[in-house]
Amino acid sequence: MSADNYSEKDSIRLTGRLVLRTFGQRSKSEHLGVYLVTDQGDYLIRPTGANPFMNNPLMKLAGKTITAEGYIVDYVFLARSWQEGEEDPRPDAAI
Known part of the structure; x- marks a missing residue:
């Protein structure tokens, strides 16, 4: 998966919450993965060019939007x- 194969026009923007889940369960590749949970679906997420076998820098943002x-x-x-997005304040939170 080379970042060189994609241009700026292929780029999309997604907003969602980062969650930690087991990836490749019951396989040799099993590890804790960072997923972006969106209205469009859930995606394993990592920075472009990052080594998929090293720690994901997005892991520290787990639970955040x-x-x-x-x-x-x-x-x-x-x-x-x-x-990092701002959490939407609930209108009834002050009650």
Whole structure:
């Protein structure tokens, strides 16, 4: 999956929450993966160009909402950039 094969026009923007889930359960590749959970679906996410076998820098943002720009290859969202989103305040939270 080379980032060189995709241009800026292929880029999409997704907003969702980062969650940790087991990837490749009951296989030699089993590990804790970072998923972007969106209205459009759930995607394993990692930065473009990052080694898939090393720690994912997005892991520290688990539980937070982000907006990421990148592209999808199969089930993986390769993020070129991301920004931590602000939580939507609930109107009834002050009650």
